[in-house]
Amino acid sequence: MTKVRKKIDRTFKERAVELSKDRKNISKLVRELGVSAAQLYKWHKESEEFGIGSFPRNGNVKKTPEQERISILEKKLKDSEVEIEILKKAIGIFSKSDQ
Template sequence: MKKRRVFDETFRKMAVELSHAKGSVQEAARELGIDSSRITKWRQSHKSSSQLASSAAGLSEEQKLIRRLQKELKEAQLERDILKKAVGIFSRGDGKFSDL
């Protein structure tokens, strides 16, 4: 029997944010090793709390640059957090991953 994977709210939020930062649910799902339909479902349920910024119309070039850099920073921070979590999972010392 296949064991059902359970994801905590922090992971779900991080996955949703990563999918927005990447601009692709499929790319984020592939990176996280989960089914893209899960992220789509999480995005729908988190829609009110994770609204994207309004369109860039009417912004100065500096404001556009700031917005782009903020998006890149957020993506890098999310990737870092995912890697930190992965390192924590794989370094628990349960013996399963000792041949790495």
């Protein structure tokens, strides 16, 4: 017999983390929510580490703000490199036609 995985949405996880910060009796909260204590602690740790980027959907990678900034800068660098290559080719084409 296979165990069916419950899909828990982001809102539920965020609310569970907030409740865990307010409550002293975590074991009672875990029973009320119907999740394991390990899972709740994992969500809490993820929320602390990634903040607003916690609990992504559809296989998106969680990134810290620094990682997100690096990704943006790498994309801009790649775009600039492509533009430079295009300009180099254009210079080559125009310099041949001038002769």
